[in-house]
Amino acid sequence: xxxxxxxxxxxxxxxxxxxxxxxxxxxxxxxxxxxxxxxxxxxxxxxxxxxxxxxxxxxxxxxxxxxxxxxxxxxxxxxxxxxxxxxxxxxxxxxxxxxxxxxxxxxxxxxxxxxxxxxxxxxxxxxxxxxxxxxxxxxxxxxxxxxxxxxxxxxxxxxxxxxxxxxxxxxxxxxxxxxxxxxxxxxxxxxxxxxxxxxxxxxxxxxxxxxxxxxxxxxxxxxxxxxxxxxxxxxxxxxxxxxxxxxxxxxxxxxxxxxxxxxxxxxxxxxxxxxxxxxxxxxxxxxxxxxxxxxxxxxxxxxxxxxxxxxxxxxxxxxxxxxxxxxxxxxxxxxxxxxxxxxxxxxxxxxxxxxxxxxxxxxxxxxxxxxxxxxxxxxxxxxxxxxxxxxxxxxxxxxxxxxxxxxxxxxxxxxxxxxxxxxxxxxxxxxxxxxxxxxxxxxxxxxxxxxxxxxxxxxxx
Amino acid sequence: xxxxxxxxxxxxxxxxxxxxxxxxxxxxxxxxxxxxxxxxxxxxxxxxxxxxxxxxxxxxxxxxxxxxxxxxxxxxxxxxxxxxxxxxxxxxxxxxxxxxxxxxxxxxxxxxxxxxxxxxxxxxxxxxxxxxxxxxxxxxxxxxxxxxxxxxxxxxxxxxxxxxxxxxxxxxxxxxxxxxxxxxxxxxxxxxxxxxxxxxxxxxxxxxxxxxxxxxxxxxxxxxxxxxxxxxxxxxxxxxxxxxxxxxxxxxxxxxxxxxxxxxxxxxxxxxxxxxxxxxxxxxxxxxxxxxxxxxxxxxxxxxxxxxxxxxxxxxxxxxxxxxxxxxxxxxxxxxxxxxxxxxxxxxxxxxxxxxxxxxxxxxxxxxxxxxxxxxxxxxxxxxxxxxxxxxxxxxxxxxxxxxxxxxxxxxxxxxxxxxxxxxxxxxxxxxxxxxxxxxxxxxxxxxxxxxxxxxxxxxx
Numbered sequence: 001x002x003x004x005x006x007x008x009x010x011x012x013x014x015x016x017x018x019x020x021x022x023x024x025x026x027x028x029x030x031x032x033x034x035x036x037x038x039x040x041x042x043x044x045x046x047x048x049x050x051x052x053x054x055x056x057x058x059x060x061x062x063x064x065x066x067x068x069x070x071x072x073x074x075x076x077x078x079x080x081x082x083x084x085x086x087x088x089x090x091x092x093x094x095x096x097x098x099x100x101x102x103x104x105x106x107x108x109x110x111x112x113x114x115x116x117x118x119x120x121x122x123x124x125x126x127x128x129x130x131x132x133x134x135x136x137x138x139x140x141x142x143x144x145x146x147x148x149x150x151x152x153x154x155x156x157x158x159x160x161x162x163x164x165x166x167x168x169x170x171x172x173x174x175x176x177x178x179x180x181x182x183x184x185x186x187x188x189x190x191x192x193x194x195x196x197x198x199x200x201x202x203x204x205x206x207x208x209x210x211x212x213x214x215x216x217x218x219x220x221x222x223x224x225x226x227x228x229x230x231x232x233x234x235x236x237x238x239x240x241x242x243x244x245x246x247x248x249x250x251x252x253x254x255x256x257x258x259x260x261x262x263x264x265x266x267x268x269x270x271x272x273x274x275x276x277x278x279x280x281x282x283x284x285x286x287x288x289x290x291x292x293x294x295x296x297x298x299x300x301x302x303x304x305x306x307x308x309x310x311x312x313x314x315x316x317x318x319x320x321x322x323x324x325x326x327x328x329x330x331x332x333x334x335x336x337x338x339x340x341x342x343x344x345x346x347x348x349x350x351x352x353x354x355x356x357x358x359x360x361x362x363x364x365x366x367x368x369x370x371x372x373x374x375x376x377x378x379x380x381x382x383x384x385x386x387x388x389x390x391x392x393x394x395x396x397x398x399x400x401x402x403x404x405x406x407x408x409x410x411x412x413x414x415x416x417x418x419x420x421x422x423x424x425x426x427x428x429x430x431x432x433x434x435x436x437x438x439x440x441x442x443x444x445x446x447x448x449x450x451x452x453x454x455x456x457x458x459x460x461x
Numbered sequence: 462x463x464x465x466x467x468x469x470x471x472x473x474x475x476x477x478x479x480x481x482x483x484x485x486x487x488x489x490x491x492x493x494x495x496x497x498x499x500x501x502x503x504x505x506x507x508x509x510x511x512x513x514x515x516x517x518x519x520x521x522x523x524x525x526x527x528x529x530x531x532x533x534x535x536x537x538x539x540x541x542x543x544x545x546x547x548x549x550x551x552x553x554x555x556x557x558x559x560x561x562x563x564x565x566x567x568x569x570x571x572x573x574x575x576x577x578x579x580x581x582x583x584x585x586x587x588x589x590x591x592x593x594x595x596x597x598x599x600x601x602x603x604x605x606x607x608x609x610x611x612x613x614x615x616x617x618x619x620x621x622x623x624x625x626x627x628x629x630x631x632x633x634x635x636x637x638x639x640x641x642x643x644x645x646x647x648x649x650x651x652x653x654x655x656x657x658x659x660x661x662x663x664x665x666x667x668x669x670x671x672x673x674x675x676x677x678x679x680x681x682x683x684x685x686x687x688x689x690x691x692x693x694x695x696x697x698x699x700x701x702x703x704x705x706x707x708x709x710x711x712x713x714x715x716x717x718x719x720x721x722x723x724x725x726x727x728x729x730x731x732x733x734x735x736x737x738x739x740x741x742x743x744x745x746x747x748x749x750x751x752x753x754x755x756x757x758x759x760x761x762x763x764x765x766x767x768x769x770x771x772x773x774x775x776x777x778x779x780x781x782x783x784x785x786x787x788x789x790x791x792x793x794x795x796x797x798x799x800x801x802x803x804x805x806x807x808x809x810x811x812x813x814x815x816x817x818x819x820x821x822x823x824x825x826x827x828x829x830x831x832x833x834x835x836x837x838x839x840x841x842x843x844x845x846x847x848x849x850x851x852x853x854x855x856x857x858x859x860x861x862x863x864x865x866x867x868x869x870x871x872x873x874x875x876x877x878x879x880x881x882x883x884x885x886x887x888x889x890x891x892x893x894x895x896x897x898x899x900x901x902x903x904x905x906x907x908x909x910x911x912x913x914x915x916x917x918x919x920x921x922x
Contacts, residue, residue, distance in 0.1 A: 112594035121586065128582065133573035136768040172633065172796035179793055204792035307597035309799035331665035332640050335633035337798050338770035 001037055005046050013048065017056050025065050025076055032078030036066060062366040070117060104417040107245065107393030107439035110304050111363065116356045123346035135342050141329035143170025144341035150348040151314060159276070161287055161298060163316050169325060172311040172336045174274055174301040175201050181270065181297060182209040184328035185321065189268065191234040195223050197424035199244045202237050215426045218243055220386050222250035225257045233266035240288055241276035245424045245437040247387015247395040252285060259292045269296045275304045275391040277357050280365045282389055294318050302344060304392060305357050310340050364392065364440070371440045393439045395421070402432045462498055466507050474509065478517050486526050486537055493539030497527060523827040531578060565878040568706065568854030568900035571765050572824065577817045584807035596803050602790035604631025605802035611809040612775060622748055622759060624777050630786060633772040633797045635735055635762040636662050642731065642758060643670040645789035646782065650729065652695040656684050658885035660705045663698050676887045679704055681847050683711035686718045694727035701749055702737035706885045706898040708848015708856040713746060720753045730757045736765045736852040738818050741826045743850055755779050763805060765853060766818050771801050825853065825901070832901045854900045856882070863893045
């Protein structure tokens with residue numbers, strides 16, 4: 001691949017490389033589907049450091065110019081040669097299955113193209129070779145014991161959670177954990193203090209089990225703890241590491257304050273830790289569970305780090321609630337797939353899981369940085385961005401625009417699915433908002449197409 | 462392998478072959494772990510038909526003398542050379558982990574050693590090659606659409622159930638289906654007419670959701686329909702093809718009568734069809750669903766035909782209840798694993814599932830026939846055997862013995878886990894019973910060991 005890098009230019013080398021490559025893609029000189037030279041090879045050819053080339057490749061992947069095919073290299077994405085993007089979006093929406101070709105900026109689903117297929121198949125195969133009937137059996141309601149044990153170790157190493165494996169219960173994801181808790185703890189608690197705005201299923205699940213729902217205000221640092229005045233023992237739902245949807249991280253002082261309040265009024269905290277594995281800036285904070293292991297139920301999931309399809313999550317439960325949960329299981333059951341749990345266990349033990357999380361953290365960080373950069377380029381000081389320190393979504397606060405539900409069909413007809421803050425408003429009372437919730441893993445596409453997203457955002461400018 | 466078959470003897474050739482082989486195993490002439498000649502080879506050597514040899518091999522596998530290792534042939538089981546079996550059972554129970562080496566005759570789990578590992582891996586691999594992100598995504602609450610469609614076809618072909626794919630909801634097994642139904646139908650029904658005795662989770666699940674439980678008598682032909690007098694619209698739980706635990710098959714006339722009663726009093730029937738795929742004698746009966754698709758919810762599962770670990774079952778729901786169930790899902794969710802559903806779909810489409818069911822039916826039939834034969838040899842006319850036409854368990858009715866819970870530890874100390882009818886008695890009111898429920902897939906062992914089971918039964922003689 002012929003690229004000229006001029007070390008005497010004032011333009012940084014990285015930018016020269018980036019510009020030269022994108023120019024080749026956009027003018028069609030290098031066509032879609034073409035395999036790119038390896039980073040090592042290109043670095044040698046151009047006499048650059050391999051890290052420089054790696055960084056640019058990662059950026060181009062995040063932007064959708066390139067894509068990495070598992071095990072076979074990096075390729076140029078199809079259909080990126082320059083043309084009228086606006087027109088194309090319009091054309092696309094006129095097709096019947098516009099949702100298929102549309103872009104989803106809805107938060108909540110991880111990058112599914114990077115599911116570690118090989119590691120999964122390898123772990124499954126090695127398990128099946130062992131020929132243990134336990135893999136095909138009903139399994140225990142509390143979960144596959146080896147997974148509970150490896151997870152126990154993992155939580156200690158990666159989240160600083162010190163617990164026993166028998167405090168860990170495997171569930172079919174975080175929402176399923178909430179269902180189990182809502183049902184099994186109903187004899188003790190009649191009300192739920194919930195973050196507002198909040199992930200929508202909390203209202204669904206706890207409302208279904210007839211909890212009195214008490215919304216609590218959230219600001220850009222998460223739950224506003226000192227406004228909690230409820231004195232009846234209640235459950236408190238919080239997503240402290242990356243509040244959903246506003247993106248705030250609950251500070252240490254608020255965490256301590258929350259635990260103190262819980263102690264005083266016999267509240268129990270449900271700590272929904274759905275995406276803290278992806279942290280981009282600053283050190284991770286201690287989990288609330290660790291601050292008071294008697295009053296906190298910690299809920300985690302592999303839906304964001306690996307895949308929601310697997311339906312595996314977990315909760316870490318104080319001993320005095322285990323009996324209740326077991327009693328519930330003995331009547332109703334608990335249904336995570338044993339085989340998947342066993343594969344998950346293998347991935348944790350053989351290090352593939354950690355490696356995958358590390359890889360995805362780098363990739364998400366690149367995508368997120370790019371999105372933030374483009375948003376800044378377009379909107380400058382007209383927006384405040386919240387939630388970029390971790391996780392898989394941003395809250396973008398516009399200083400001078402109000403959006404309403406009426407804008408959604410308009411976005412959709414532009415080929416973009418996006419959510420307003422009001423989508424997560426308890427009781428859906430707010431009709432207008434200046435906040436967009438943007439998942440920066442771009443879905444609904446075989447490959448991410450950042451250029452379209454930027455175009456979409458420009459349309460609203 | 463030198464075996465003498467004498468065609469002039471009055472002893473049937475099959476019996477001669479059986480006796481000659483078992484003698485070699487029991488006197489240690491052919492040791493455990495030795496690979497047996499292929500059926501084709503042995504048939505040629507002895508100048509017998511291959512079917513004769515096949516049949517004897519199957520019987521020996523069912524009896525635990527031989528075992529088939531996937532893809533590599535048939536082998537002689539370890540530790541079957543003759544010795545004092547009673548003593549060995551005693552020795553075993555003195556070991557700490559006696560449950561590991563014990564024999565479970567508890568009904569409810571299929572043969573897990575024959576899980577179709579290769580077909581599963583192959584289907585998974587072919588799916589993963591397609592690289593579709595939908596496999597790793599949350600999926601729809603109603604289930605993976607292609608599976609719903611292939612299942613729709615399968616149900617028409619194999620169970621005579623004519624429905625649309627949107628009436629099929631994939632669940633995490635039959636118990637999970639019951640949880641969903643108990644919860645979603647509560648606004649319409651306050652009571653459940655249930656078979657008594659009955660699979661235990663029905664009491665657990667419907668009791669949990671505060672249904673009034675109304676036990677209905679069961680005889681050896683299933684639910685005694687004409688004793689149903691309830692006039693308030695209720696749910697009616699029945700397992701018509703192989704009543705659990707008594708083993709009866711609901712006759713056509715009772716089925717029709719049941720549907721008539723349901724029509725008259727606005728009852729809705731929950732048809733739990735957990736093992737009708739395994740039918741050994743007689744033609745299968747039409748499902749109750751087919752008799753009245755407006756009043757029956759048909760519940761099926763892959764837990765018995767394939768593996769309970771996968772947590773995949775399904776229900777076929779009349780249109781007018783779909784809205785309720787969807788409403789429930791929108792609040793609470795539904796969590797079968799997308800990836801497993803997709804593999805299941807592949808297995809149905811490529812015929813592996815049907816092939817597996819066929820293979821297992823033959824194997825179970827051999828095991829069941831053998832158990833029945835041995836029971837007859839030992840107990841003669843002292844017992845009545847019920848349920849041998851289909852499914853995975855028998856009810857053995859003793860004319861002259863009463864068992865109680867107190868016998869269970871005694872069985873256990875003999876190394877055998879077995880269940881009394883009273884285990885399934887609603888409210889556990891009956892203290893003595895003359896009926897044992899025997900699963901004829903023998904669990905808790907790497908290989909089935911029919912000789913021990915017979916020994917156990919002899920102990921009670």
